[in-house]
Amino acid sequence: MSAPATVALEGGTREAWESALGLWGVHLRDVRLAPGEGAAKGTAAWFSFPPSVTVDPDMIRTWGVGHEAESLFAHEIGHHVLAPATRMDSLKIRHQLARALAAAGADPVTADDLALLSNLWTDLLVNARVALLQRRRGDTEPVGIVRLVQATLPAPESADRLWWVYLRTFELVWGLPAGRLCPPAPPAPAPPALPRGRSDAPWEEIPEKHREQERALREARRERERIAAELTGAITTRPEADADQLAGVVRSFAHDPVLGAMRFGVLTAPYIVERQRSSRRTPPAGPGHGEGCAADDAPVTAEELGRILSDRRLHGGIPAHPGSSGPGAIGEAGEGTGVGDGNGQALGLARTLALYGASDPDEVMAAWYRAEAAPWVRPLTQRMPAVPAPELPGPLEVWETGDDLADLDLPATLQAGATVLPGVTTRRRSFLPDEPTPREASIALDVFIDSSGSMPRPGRGSSAVLAGMIVALSVLRGGGRVRVTSFSGPGQVAGSEDYQRTVGGVVRDLAFFFGGGTTFPLDLLERRYAGLRPPAPDERRHLLVLSDDGLVSMFGDGNAEYADVAARVRPMLTTATLLLSTRSTRVDAQAAAAGYDVLHVQTMDDAPAACARLAEALHG
Numbered sequence: 001m002s003a004p005a006t007v008a009l010e011g012g013t014r015e016a017w018e019s020a021l022g023l024w025g026v027h028l029r030d031v032r033l034a035p036g037e038g039a040a041k042g043t044a045a046w047f048s049f050p051p052s053v054t055v056d057p058d059m060i061r062t063w064g065v066g067h068e069a070e071s072l073f074a075h076e077i078g079h080h081v082l083a084p085a086t087r088m089d090s091l092k093i094r095h096q097l098a099r100a101l102a103a104a105g106a107d108p109v110t111a112d113d114l115a116l117l118s119n120l121w122t123d124l125l126v127n128a129r130v131a132l133l134q135r136r137r138g139d140t141e142p143v144g145i146v147r148l149v150q151a152t153l154p155a156p157e158s159a160d161r162l163w164w165v166y167l168r169t170f171e172l173v174w175g176l177p178a179g180r181l182c183p184p185a186p187p188a189p190a191p192p193a194l195p196r197g198r199s200d201a202p203w204e205e206i207p208e209k210h211r212e213q214e215r216a217l218r219e220a221r222r223e224r225e226r227i228a229a230e231l232t233g234a235i236t237t238r239p240e241a242d243a244d245q246l247a248g249v250v251r252s253f254a255h256d257p258v259l260g261a262m263r264f265g266v267l268t269a270p271y272i273v274e275r276q277r278s279s280r281r282t283p284p285a286g287p288g289h290g291e292g293c294a295a296d297d298a299p300v301t302a303e304e305l306g307r308i309l310s311d312r313r314l315h316g317g318i319p320a321h322p323g324s325s326g327p328g329a330i331g332e333a334g335e336g337t338g339v340g341d342g343n344g345q346a347l348g349l350a351r352t353l354a355l356y357g358a359s360d361p362d363e364v365m366a367a368w369y370r371a372e373a374a375p376w377v378r379p380l381t382q383r384m385p386a387v388p389a390p391e392l393p394g395p396l397e398v399w400e401t402g403d404d405l406a407d408l409d410l411p412a413t414l415q416a417g418a419t420v421l422p423g424v425t426t427r428r429r430s431f432l433p434d435e436p437t438p439r440e441a442s443i444a445l446d447v448f449i450d451s452s453g454s455m456p457r458p459g460r461g462s463s464a465v466l467a468g469m470i471v472a473l474s475v476l477r478g479g480g481r482v483r484v485t486s487f488s489g490p491g492q493v494a495g496s497e498d499y500q501r502t503v504g505g506v507v508r509d510l511a512f513f514f515g516g517g518t519t520f521p522l523d524l525l526e527r528r529y530a531g532l533r534p535p536a537p538d539e540r541r542h543l544l545v546l547s548d549d550g551l552v553s554m555f556g557d558g559n560a561e562y563a564d565v566a567a568r569v570r571p572m573l574t575t576a577t578l579l580l581s582t583r584s585t586r587v588d589a590q591a592a593a594a595g596y597d598v599l600h601v602q603t604m605d606d607a608p609a610a611c612a613r614l615a616e617a618l619h620g
Helices: 011-024 057-063 066-081 087-104 111-136 144-151 161-174 208-234 239-252 257-276 302-309 349-355 361-376 410-416 463-477 503-510 522-529 549-555 565-572 588-594 604-619
Strands: 045-048 052-055 382-387 392-398 427-432 437-441 444-450 481-487 493-495 542-547 575-580 597-600
Touching: 011 066, 011 111, 045 066, 052 066, 057 066, 066 111, 066 144, 087 111, 087 257, 087 302, 087 349, 111 144, 111 161, 111 239, 111 257, 161 239, 161 257, 239 257, 302 361, 349 361, 361 463, 361 503, 361 604, 410 427, 444 463, 444 503, 463 481, 463 503, 463 542, 463 575, 463 604, 481 503, 522 565, 542 549, 549 565, 549 575, 549 588, 565 588, 575 604, 588 597, 597 604
Parallel strands: 444 481, 444 542, 542 575, 575 597
Antiparallel strands: 045 052, 382 437, 392 427, 481 493
């Protein structure tokens, strides 16, 4: 396949490119001039990673902005220098905006909306800085970037309120009079979309046996429509005030586009929601108002997912919208599937899976749980029997004739007098006993996790998986070993037979899910511990089982042949704990009789506290 046609960078275009690089004070490989490629991208210029800039000269001439080539180049270079600067920051900005959209009630959170908001946010930062640099250089007003933005605007009668806020923000940041880039007054909000036409069948035509079900369906439908109407009325959009707030965000967060993206999203997400719930669903078309100039759409890798979700900036609380009625008012639309959900703390697992739909879902789940567990992970080691400590040096004593010659402290003796007189000037060092030296050793943890259909699915947020993640990562960080076994119905067993010291395999096994019945693999438990002796004083064996009240199968319910296995294995273990995701206590008595401790968690929020209690038990 032949390479795309390009043209040489020379003459005035070369001068404009070099001038743009000089404006930023950076070096970058030459811009690629690719005639005709802009149509597919929806823009005349775009950037991608590794850092590169591409421009369609034909589209630039069509737009009539060839004389502003330096500003066009400076804008694209600014995306590599300032915002987003790196592919990683670009992904984090999109994640922040997805959080803001979800909290504002956007349904769905689409890739197009994320691309639009990401482009608007980074363009605001870049264009504000380019104008500042051009003014410092002494350019004539209006500077080139202002002229470029004005030349590429859509029609003045644009009815898109978000676009008006965006342009008004530029006027405020650049100190332009109102009306220079957009009409002085914002467009009126579009009327709410009318409910889809629906004609219910006449009541008398519905068979008697189905009428009760039909009545319930119609009542549920009316309730959904009522809630939708209330949500539409609750959208907070105040274009004039929002533009003023955004100008402050641009000035305050130019140094941190990732953190600033959340403030930007809080102010702009309601406009996306307003658009979704109105009769005007698409923004106006025109130069500079397309999908944006970012061309990097490669799927997110597992390593990148870990770096994204471990960034604590993406887990902070979502600020309340300035027009909301109280703290966190914009952040009440969480999914309820993650620690802190409902307070805007994090993007729920279901939405995270949707956001990274092009990536491996198992890798997304593993990265999400690991990030959720991270604040609670502490290095976990095991106290071991203390060993005697060497004696401490004590005061000097008189060395008597007949004492061991090796005990004679010659330097101390010579200090006592020039003449050595045995039993008079001779000295010896006494020693005092010391406290025994405490020891710590790493932990070997054997984890069995129930992945039957009665357990919370990992893809929807599981308190059991989160708890297991916290404990397993704490053991690994303390230098220990972890072995994870996922079980469900008969014959449904997965995981590693060997203990592991790396995070990847442990996380993957914890998030594995069968979704079948519940039968604890007592035959496997018996085989693993058969022939072992009780642990020696310097040996530690810990068992952790994560399940619900279906764990009665561990004590022989439905599996009478192995009913005594759990009790027989218990003496071979240092500790044995059941961490149950249930309100029921029907397993507790059987567990206590077999010598097992029981902890309960009911929601994701209970998992960290339960793991803290478990850590105390494991530490001894």
